[in-house]
Amino acid sequence: MLNETLAAIRPLDDEAIAAARALQARLTKPMGSLGALETLAVRLAGLAGACPPPIPQPAALAIFAGDHGVHEQGVTPWPQEVTAQMVANFVAGGAVVNAFARQAGVGVTVVDVGVKAGLDPADGLLDRKVRAGTRDLSVEPAMTRAETLQAIEVGMRVAEDLVRQGARALLTGDMGIANTTPSAALIAAFTHVDPAAVTGLGTGIDSETHARKVAVVTSAVVGLHAEDPIDILAAVGGLEHAALTGYILRAAALRVPVLLDGVIAASAALAAHALAPGSVAAMVAGHRSAEPGASVALGYLELEPLVDLGLRLGEGTGAVLALPIVASAVRVLHEVATFDSAGVAHK
Numbered sequence: 001m002l003n004e005t006l007a008a009i010r011p012l013d014d015e016a017i018a019a020a021r022a023l024q025a026r027l028t029k030p031m032g033s034l035g036a037l038e039t040l041a042v043r044l045a046g047l048a049g050a051c052p053p054p055i056p057q058p059a060a061l062a063i064f065a066g067d068h069g070v071h072e073q074g075v076t077p078w079p080q081e082v083t084a085q086m087v088a089n090f091v092a093g094g095a096v097v098n099a100f101a102r103q104a105g106v107g108v109t110v111v112d113v114g115v116k117a118g119l120d121p122a123d124g125l126l127d128r129k130v131r132a133g134t135r136d137l138s139v140e141p142a143m144t145r146a147e148t149l150q151a152i153e154v155g156m157r158v159a160e161d162l163v164r165q166g167a168r169a170l171l172t173g174d175m176g177i178a179n180t181t182p183s184a185a186l187i188a189a190f191t192h193v194d195p196a197a198v199t200g201l202g203t204g205i206d207s208e209t210h211a212r213k214v215a216v217v218t219s220a221v222v223g224l225h226a227e228d229p230i231d232i233l234a235a236v237g238g239l240e241h242a243a244l245t246g247y248i249l250r251a252a253a254l255r256v257p258v259l260l261d262g263v264i265a266a267s268a269a270l271a272a273h274a275l276a277p278g279s280v281a282a283m284v285a286g287h288r289s290a291e292p293g294a295s296v297a298l299g300y301l302e303l304e305p306l307v308d309l310g311l312r313l314g315e316g317t318g319a320v321l322a323l324p325i326v327a328s329a330v331r332v333l334h335e336v337a338t339f340d341s342a343g344v345a346h347k
């Protein structure tokens with residue numbers, strides 16, 4: 001399915017782009033007055049191959065959850081059990097992202113792609129566990145190639161199913177205590193930026209923990225000699241990072257916009273870009289996470305985030321917050337009158 005997905009990722013449709021640009025110029029507003037929303041709507045027309053492109057609703061959020069062997073190294077103050085406990089919280093509707101999702105009318109699916117603990121079956125929870133947590137990336141490759149490919153496949157299938165069920169936009173979410181460490185390692189590996197510059201405070205760590213985290217990320221990246229994106233993901237990534245990579249790639253193949261959340265999504269987006277540079281055309285950066293690596297990754301991908309509120313939570317919160325902005329940008333092309341139709345005089 002990966003090869004088929006990569007082959008299906010095509011450039012934006014020039015005709016739809018030209019039609020959307022021409023339409024923007026006829027709508028009852030000064031040209032360019034909607035700033036980044038105009039370029040976004042034009043790009044989404046190119047992605048859909050239609051002008052106007054579909055309004056990105058209903059939208060679906062998939063939260064990929066996994067645990068991390070590197071937790072052993074003391075890179076986060078939170079116990080590993082919190083991953084499974086937060087999964088239960090998502091399923092019960094009690095997390096921040098659930099409140100945001102209810103506000104924005106977004107459906108939430110939780111996917112266990114690698115939680116260490118066994119989870120009770122529940123509505124809205126998909127058991128797609130590839131492995132009960134990764135190995136410690138500071139000691140050995142976090143995953144085998146086969147596990148990485150299997151997790152990518154999980155993400156592709158979730159995207160496929162959500163779109164088949166009617167989703168017109170896919171949103172990324174993550175849960176995995178310690179997962180800002182593999183995120184930083186992936187970002188340093190793919191962008192070649194200094195590990196210290198992309199390793200942040202995660203959930204909020206003291207300077208001693210941060211120094212340890214920087215050392216872990218640095219040694220993992222220095223010891224990494226892989227060139228192949230799958231091998232890089234396997235060596236220093238996580239199961240949710242691999243699943244998110246597949247999810248993003250499948251969205252691009254289906255020509256459905258994929259709203260990226262924070263640093264975990266941004267690191268997976270780098271892997272998706274390395275596998276299929278054209279996939280970036282389907283990506284919308286929901287927000288600018290406070291994690292420094294997120295800005296480095298988005299800059300590398302030339303994506304400008306829509307929202308910048310200092311969030312550093314994950315779960316998909318920044319993607320959900322951005323959805324109404326994306327929907328508004330597209331709705332303009334559907335609903336706003338033209339100068340001619342409304343009888344408004346030109347300058």
Ligand SMILES: Cc1cc2ncn([C@H]3O[C@H](COP(=O)(O)O)[C@@H](O)[C@H]3O)c2cc1C
Pocket residue numbers: 075076077078082086174175176177178179180181201202203204313314315
């Ligand atoms: C209660 C709680 C809820 C969360 N929701 C998302 N994260 C976020 O924090 C974790 C990454 O940060 P680090 O690498 O510092 O461990 C991930 O699980 C991420 O989704 C949470 C973290 C906690 C503690």
Ligand SMILES: O=C(O)c1cccnc1
Pocket residue numbers: 180201202203261262263264289290291294311312313314315
């Ligand atoms: O950028 C994020 O999504 C993020 C930041 C800190 C902790 N967890 C997630």
